[in-house]
Structure formats: C-alpha cells, structure tokens
Amino acid sequence: MTPARFSRIAVIGAGSWGTTFAKILADTAAASAEPGQPTEVRIWGRRTAVVEDITTRHRNDAYLPGIALPTTLTASTDLPGVLHGADLVVLAVPAQSLRAQLPRIRELLAPDAVVVSLMKGLELHTNARMSEVITAGLGLPAERVVVVSGPNLAMEIARESPTASVVACADEAVAARVAAACSPSYFRPYTNTDVVGVEFGGIVKNVIALAVGICEGRQMGDNAKASVITRGLAETTRLALALGGRVETMAGLAGLGDLVATCSSPLSRNHTAGRLLATGLSAEQVTATMRQTAEGVKSARPVLDLGRSLGVRMPITENVVAVLDGEISVDELAPRLLDRDLKSEGEQ
Numbered sequence: 143m144t145p146a147r148f149s150r151i152a153v154i155g156a157g158s159w160g161t162t163f164a165k166i167l168a169d170t171a172a173a174s175a176e177p178g179q180p181t182e183v184r185i186w187g188r189r190t191a192v193v194e195d196i197t198t199r200h201r202n203d204a205y206l207p208g209i210a211l212p213t214t215l216t217a218s219t220d221l222p223g224v225l226h227g228a229d230l231v232v233l234a235v236p237a238q239s240l241r242a243q244l245p246r247i248r249e250l251l252a253p254d255a256v257v258v259s260l261m262k263g264l265e266l267h268t269n270a271r272m273s274e275v276i277t278a279g280l281g282l283p284a285e286r287v288v289v290v291s292g293p294n295l296a297m298e299i300a301r302e303s304p305t306a307s308v309v310a311c312a313d314e315a316v317a318a319r320v321a322a323a324c325s326p327s328y329f330r331p332y333t334n335t336d337v338v339g340v341e342f343g344g345i346v347k348n349v350i351a352l353a354v355g356i357c358e359g360r361q362m363g364d365n366a367k368a369s370v371i372t373r374g375l376a377e378t379t380r381l382a383l384a385l386g387g388r389v390e391t392m393a394g395l396a397g398l399g400d401l402v403a404t405c406s407s408p409l410s411r412n413h414t415a416g417r418l419l420a421t422g423l424s425a426e427q428v429t430a431t432m433r434q435t436a437e438g439v440k441s442a443r444p445v446l447d448l449g450r451s452l453g454v455r456m457p458i459t460e461n462v463v464a465v466l467d468g469e470i471s472v473d474e475l476a477p478r479l480l481d482r483d484l485k486s487e488g489e490q
C-alpha cells in the first residue's frame with residue numbers, strides 16, 4: 143500500500159542541510175503530485191536576507207552558492223505561518239540550539255504532526271540524542287519522531303549527485319511514510335527501526351572526522367587516515383551497541399557510509415575543522431573561523447562522557463577531546479593513540 147502523503151511540510155532551519163532537504167522534499171512532491179493535492183514545502187529561517195533569497199530568487203547563496211532551488215519552495219521568518227497546518231515538521235538547526243527552540247514549536251505544532259530530525263549532534267551536559275531532546279521537548283511518543291542520517295554532504299545533494307540515506311523510526315510505517323516523501327531521483331532512502339544506531343553513527347563520525355582532518359593537516363598519510371577511520375568505526379560501534387544499537391546499522395549507510403563520506407570529503411565541515419586544528423588554531427578559533435556548523439567540536443565531550451559512563455573505551459574521541467580542550471597539541475595525537483597496550487583487533 144502507498145503510504146499517506148504529507149500535505150504541508152515545514153523545514154525549520156535555512157542552512158545548508160535544511161535548504162537541501164527542503165529541495166529533496168519539494169522535488170519529490172513535484173514528481174509525484176496528484177491533481178488537486180499539492181504538497182507545500184516551506185522553510186523557516188532566522189535571517190530575512192536568506193528567506194527572501196529563497197522565496198524571490200529561488201536561491202540560498204549564503205549556504206548553497208550557485209544552486210537553483212525549486213520555484214515551489216518558499217521561506218519565511220514567521221514561525222507560526224510556516225508551522226500552520228504542517229503535518230510533517232523537519233528540524234535542521236545546530237544541535238546545541240535545538241532545545242531552546244522547542245517550547246515555541248510545541249505551542250504551534252499540529253496535533254498529528256510527524257517530526258524529523260536531520261541533526262547529527264549530542265547535547266552538551268545532558269548527553270541526549272536529538273530525537274530524545276525532541277520527544278521530551280515536544281511531548282511526543284517515539285513513534286512520531288524520525289531521524290534521517292547517512293552519507294549526505296549537502297552541497298553534493300543540492301547539485302543532485304546521487305546518494306542513499308537512512309530514515310529511522312521506532313514505527314517502521316512512519317519511517318516508510320517519511321521515506322516516500324524524500325525520494326527524488328537523486329536520493330534513495332532506506333528505512334530502519336534502529337534509531338539509536340542511526341543517530342550515533344551520525345554523531346560520532348563527526349568526532350572521528352576531526353581526527354582524520356588533523357591527520358590530513360599534519361600530513362600523516364593515507365595509512366594513518368584509514369587506520370583512524372577503521373578504529374573510529376570500532377569505537378562508534380562499541381558505544382552504539384552499549385546503548386542498544388545494532389551492529390548491522392553500524393556497517394550500513396548511517397554508520398560506515400557516513401564515516402567514509404565525512405572523513406574523505408573536503409566539503410565536510412568537521413573534516414575542515416580538523417584541518418584547521420592542525421594549523422594550531424584552538425577550538426574557539428576554529429568555530430569563529432567557520433561560518434557553518436561543525437557539530438563534532440561540541441559533541442566530542444558529551445560522546446566521551448557517555449562512553450565513560452557506560453565503561454566503553456573510546457581512545458580516538460578521548461584524544462580529540464584533549465586536543466579541543468587544549469590539553470595536548472595536535473602532534474601528540476598520533477603518539478598517544480599508538481602508544482597504548484597491544485590487544486586483539488576483535489576485542490571489545
């Protein structure tokens with residue numbers, strides 16, 4: 143049976159991924175439009191110049207220079223207007239800013255709306271995943287909250303380069319409904335019920351990408367980068383399994399797939415942040431230099447704290463946190479990772 147279509151979609155956040163995902167939704171809606179039943183896609187953004195650019199010029203040159211957006215896509219700074227009647231609400235703001243925005247969204251949320259998280263961060267101090275922040279902050283059951291994550295560099299997708307992704311929800315039918323809404327010719331979503339595994343794949347790969355960026359910036363070579371990526375997957379998997387995630391998820395698009403894309407691409411903000419750290423900049427200087435969100439910089443500490451609380455060893459994360467905190471220099475990262483007790487590769 144074909145899943146029920148959404149009729150009004152609100153995307154909260156007019157940055158790189160919010161705008162690109164809105165394009166995915168609008169392109170899917172245009173390709174599957176039924177007469178008299180159009181799906182509207184509207185974006186909420188903070189900055190007037192950005193929302194005007196989207197609505198009037200069908201561009202978002204601040205975040206996606208050179209990309210032509212669907213003419214059906216509109217944007218506004220008026221949150222009640224954007225959320226009015228929306229049966230699908232997609233959240234795409236920096237992870238650490240999400241919780242503060244939820245009370246206002248809760249007041250305006252339609253009774254049966256499904257909410258999607260596009261965010262790949264872990265909350266500071268609470269160590270909460272974004273879907274946990276959303277269920278608590280909006281008072282929703284887990285079956286109405288969906289996570290989309292995978293090897294999804296926004297700029298490549300905005301150019302319609304092909305990719306796949308994962309749409310995860312405790313209720314597989316809800317995941318299938320959202321997947322149907324985000325399936326244009328260039329983007330293939332797979333459903334999964336392992337929300338924990340999908341979220342941790344996206345969260346921890348950002349921390350590992352910081353380490354790989356440091357390796358690249360310090361010209362440590364391809365063997366070093368491959369070693370960090372592979373052992374990064376091992377520590378990501380240990381953490382996800384300790385929290386109930388599934389090993390197949392970690393070997394899939396939201397685990398290995400996203401890790402490889404983020405750690406290989408110069409388009410990745412986390413990889414870029416790692417290369418900037420390698421030049422000797424502090425974490426604060428890196429954040430100030432970059433115009434866009436590199437979630438790993440803030441998520442590394444809560445990932446480490448969570449791992450420690452569960453007795454999960456995360457040596458790459460631990461040493462990235464030490465670099466971010468200014469406790470060690472970038473040149474101490476490799477010696478500290480290499481000079482540990484020898485062990486079996488399969489040891490957990």
Ligand SMILES: NC(=O)c1ccc[n+]([C@@H]2O[C@H](COP(=O)([O-])OP(=O)(O)OC[C@H]3O[C@@H](n4cnc5c(N)ncnc54)[C@H](O)[C@@H]3O)[C@@H](O)[C@H]2O)c1
Pocket residue numbers: 155156157158159160161187188189205234235236237239243260261262263294295296297433434435437
């Ligand atoms: N860009 C990508 O390729 C990509 C892909 C997959 C997932 N993600 C994830 O999506 C999330 C959003 O990333 P992005 O790439 O769109 O970030 P971005 O930096 O490009 O845009 C963030 C948006 O949030 C707004 N914003 C910033 N601070 C805010 C605040 N305090 N309150 C409200 N709005 C605020 C900004 O104005 C901007 O519109 C992140 O968690 C990221 O990890 C990004």
Ligand SMILES: O=P(O)(O)OC[C@H](O)CO
Pocket residue numbers: 262292293294295296348351400403404409410411412413435436437
């Ligand atoms: O640019 P990054 O490092 O935030 O990565 C973007 C996406 O998460 C890649 O899947």
